[in-house]
Amino acid sequence: MLVTFTFSAKAYSQLSDELSEVLFAVDKTKLEKQRAAFLRAERGLWSMDNNELLAVVQDLDDYPLIPYLIAKKLSYRISLDDEDSIRAFLHQYDGTPIANSLRSDWLEYLAKRNQRELFIEFYRHTRRVSLQCQFLRYQYEAGADKDYVFSQLPDLWNVGKSQDKACDPIFGVWIKAGLLTEDLILHRIEKAADGGQHTIIPYLRTLLPDDKKYIADRWREVRKDPSNVRHLLRYPGKLPGIEAQIISYGLSRLIWRDENLALTTFERAKTLMAFSDSQKARIIHRFAVALAIDAHPDAEKWLIEASQVEPESETMRWHLAYLLKKQDWQSIALLIEKSAPQLTNENQFQYWLARAYGILGRNDEAKVLYAQLAKERHYYGFLASARLGVQHSLQNNPIEASVDTITKIVNLPATKRAYELRKLERFYHARLEWVHAQRELMDNEKVAAAVVSSAWEWHDQSIFTLSREGYLDDVDRRFPQAFSELMTREAQKNDIPAEWAFAIARRESSFMPDAISPADARGLMQILPSTARYLENRRVSSNDLLDADINARIGNKYLRYLMNKLDNNALLATASYNAGWRKVRDWLPESEAVPADIWVETIPFRETRNYVKAVLAYQQIYEDRLNQKSQEQTVFAQFSNMELLPN
Incomplete structure (x- = not known):
């Protein structure tokens, strides 16, 4: 056949x-x-x-x-x-x-x-x-x-949300047998309060003996409003470990809302509560990050204390960001040099150590670090290449798939079902079948599935397969020119670089035309229905946004809108695509110009910070594939010399 x-x-x-x-x-x-x-x-x-x-x-x-x-x-x-x-x-x-x-x-x-x-x-x-x-x-x-x-x-019962009513009969038998312990109840209350469904806490409270019901009350009130943690006299010390955990949780949230109240409450709590080492570390790390983001006068003291209590990469990154805001290059070099190697061997810290060395006059050491980074295909590698003025590396190593392996894959029944379902635009079921097909392959065959899906122009599945299998050097398949004619046409129509539009779509959906986010952003470029309605000045149905033509048209139009709002600065427009342009304007420097790489590194939202880095790196890759610009004209050549002016 x-x-x-x-x-x-x-x-x-x-x-x-x-x-x-x-x-x-x-x-x-x-x-x-x-x-x-x-x-x-x-x-x-x-x-x-x-x-x-x-x-x-x-x-x-x-x-x-x-x-x-x-x-x-x-x-x-x-x-x-x-x-x-x-x-x-x-x-x-x-x-x-x-x-x-x-x-x-x-x-x-x-x-x-x-x-x-x-x-x-x-x-x-x-x-x-x-x-x-x-x-x-x-x-x-x-x-x-x-x-x-x-x-x-126990594992079915002990979750931070309500379970299906079908579970009630067997749970009832189990509870009647006396196997529901107080520890399980208290643990589930904590799960419900700390990120779960807090509305089940009143029910869980009824399962506790009278002298311990107050624990449920304390968890619930702190979940609803962390400022309630200030009422320390409500904690009688009957269950000191759990009480300290509630206060630790409450303070870790309160610091983001009311710094002064959180700081004074913690000082009082230290004299009344016996915090465990992990509870104390949680508080100190959260305080350090929150104060660093807000440039609080005591931020550095907390950052130093956090590094002494228990080194943590996230706090380390914010310590770096705090010093970058001050452009205290001597302290930046000392921070990275003296910190644990397992924290500072990351590309991020090696780049900023090189930057510090360069500004401090230690140019030979800076060049060594830049040269090492420039061998890699990532944001910091591209930045390092630009600072050295050398060609960046893509490390493109396409998959070599055998005829036998490809023949096996395409003849799997699940593969054939996946293909047909996709032809019928039943994308969800097509993906289920495609994943099932890959489970039938040997480990050394799975990466070849990306060759098949790429040939189908089913680009999101090629990208996901390569990521899942850890094969990251097939650059053409990981960064395909998907919907090429459409994306290029719409970018040109809106006078924006096509490589930027490709990079946005690659980061937003991996070119999955039916992608829907938890926030209801939709399609190739993840457009919210409200954004589409504003740009089009009419109602745009959610289903229309799953049409690649409509989505690409509105997505590129939105990029132009953001450029117009932000003085044609694509870096700021990229950040705005993720966080909103008003928020991005709030992040601009207040008095003096700031180098663009420092500005990106100090974006307060981790999601937006990582988003901007990814889009810039993707844009560089697409620029190579589309235009072959000279080294002096590349995205990173311009970015590495850019400064952002005060708002």
């Missing part, structure tokens, strides 16, 4: 003739007919009986998505009469995404009808907590070893 895949001609340039022969052997006519027949059958599925479905399946021959048709039919009006058919399907497609989905639907159906024996027979471990609890309940009721069943429950 022919390998039924289609690829763009562009993919040929990255493949040997032998690989191309394997990948591009196609029977397009047959595949297109099968695809059309599948869609017709799917639309009429609900009115088919089993004989009609069987006839359709036979007509579809070897079409990869036949199991999706069968599973959809089995899931529709699912009933006990389907037991044999479901058993046969799950056996044939065991472990595949479509079988896992059908199994979950079947188990939910059996649970609703209290079909215990069948549920136990069909159960496989799943992430669905409701099914896990149902399985344990049925095992218990069927006389399974109680100790085993009960041993599974």
Whole structure:
């Protein structure tokens, strides 16, 4: 049978003739007919009986998505009469995404009808907590070893949120058996308060004895408002370790809201509470970072204390940022030289040590460090190359995939299903199948999957595969010119560099056109519906933003809008794309010009700081691929000499 895949001609340039022969052997006519027949059958599925479905399946021959048709039919009006058919399907497609989905639907159906024996027979471990609890309940009721069943429950119960109601019966049996300990209750209250669902704390409070209910009250009030931590007399010392943990948590949040109150409360608390070393370290590190960001007069004292209590990379980075704001180069050099090597061997610290050496007149030492960094393909490597005035390194080493491996990958049933699902724009299920296909490969074969997905122009999956497998030197596949004509056209229309638009899209979505963030940013360039509505001066539907053409048009338009707001400064516009232009203006220097690399290193938001570094590095890579500018004109040549003026 022919390998039924289609690829763009562009993919040929990255493949040997032998690989191309394997990948591009196609029977397009047959595949297109099968695809059309599948869609017709799917639309009429609900009115088919089993004989009609069987006839359709036979007509579809070897079409990869036949199991999706069968599973959809089995899931529709699912009933006990389907037991044999479901058993046969799950056996044939065991472990595949479509079988896992059908199994979950079947188990939910059996649970609703209290079909215990069948549920136990069909159960496989799943992430669905409701099914896990149902399985344990049925095992218990069927006389399974109680100790085993009960041993599974603490981890299910001890989470910082409400669990599914299906868990209540088995939890009730477990609690009635006296196995819910006070330590578990207190631990869950802490989880609920510290980043969890604090609304469950009143329920958890009822499980505590009367003399310990106050702990739940203290956690809840500090979660709702950390300034409540100042009421130290509310902590009677009955449970000193937990009380100290609540105060540690509260102070670590309060320092970001009210520095003076946090500082004075900690001074009082030290005389009343016996903080553990880890609790004290948590407070000191949080105080040091918060005060450094705000340039508090006592920041350096806290930063030094934090380095003495327990060295930590994040605090070290903020100590560096604090000194960079002051441009205290002697202290910067001493900080990095005297700190633990495991903290300062990172590229970031080696770059700033080189910068300090250069300004302090230790030029030979600076050049040695810059030369070492310049060998690497990253933000600091590109900066170092620019400061030396030498060509930066891309270290491009494309994957060498064998014909046998590629043949194996493209002929996997899961690969064929993934390809077809993607052709039908069912991206979520396509990704599930593609990940499943890679699980069927040997470790030394998995990286070759990026060759296949790249040939499909399924760029996000190539990027994710290479990242997951730790193969970072196939630069062409990690930084593809995806949607090239579209992105270039829209960039030119808005008078912005195409390499910048590519870099933004690469950082935002890895060129996944259906990407949706937790904040509801959508598509290639991760546009918020509200942003689209403002730029277009009309309502733009969320689904429209998943259309690559619309998304690229609005995304590039937004880059131009930000440039107009920020005096055509692409660095500030990049930061604004992540944090908003008003926030970025607040970060501009107040009185004197600041070198751009220092400004980036001292951006208060870690997410935005890392975002800007990534986009700049990506832009340099795309600039190389698109334009081949001279060394004097590169992104980093300009960036390394840039200064940002006061707002």
